Amino acid sequence: MTIEEKQQEIIDDFAIYDDWMEKYEYIIELGKDLPLIDPDKKTEDRLIEGCQSRVWLDATIDQDNRIRLTADSDAIITKGIIGLLIRVYDNEKPEDIVRSDLYFISEIGLQEHLSPTRANGLLSMVKKIKLLALSALAK
Incomplete structure (x- = not known):
């Protein structure tokens, strides 16, 4: 499944719900x-800067040159948000991640329904995932 197909699947999933309380529950x-990060990898260097909550993200490259992502957060909404991003970007090639246009966020109206922080x-x-993909390309 391509990044675009995964995004469309998320858009379709969110279309089922009528209001934002149901979407937050989802x-x-x-x-x-x-897919939770190994507890040993919950380190400062894996924390995403700029998040109000603590969010750890780990990326590895598998034998097929695809990025495998795991994460965790101490906040339930944030955990779901990083889960959406992992759903789109996990098991993708670094160059596809770097080139991708992440449009599902605006399509489902997510950004407008989040606090500014x-x-x-x-x-x-999103920036951290793309930087990890760029770093993988540079190797």
């Missing part, structure tokens, strides 16, 4: 399914 549920944190998460 985001919380997504956080429960997040959470919206900044979302941007920081």
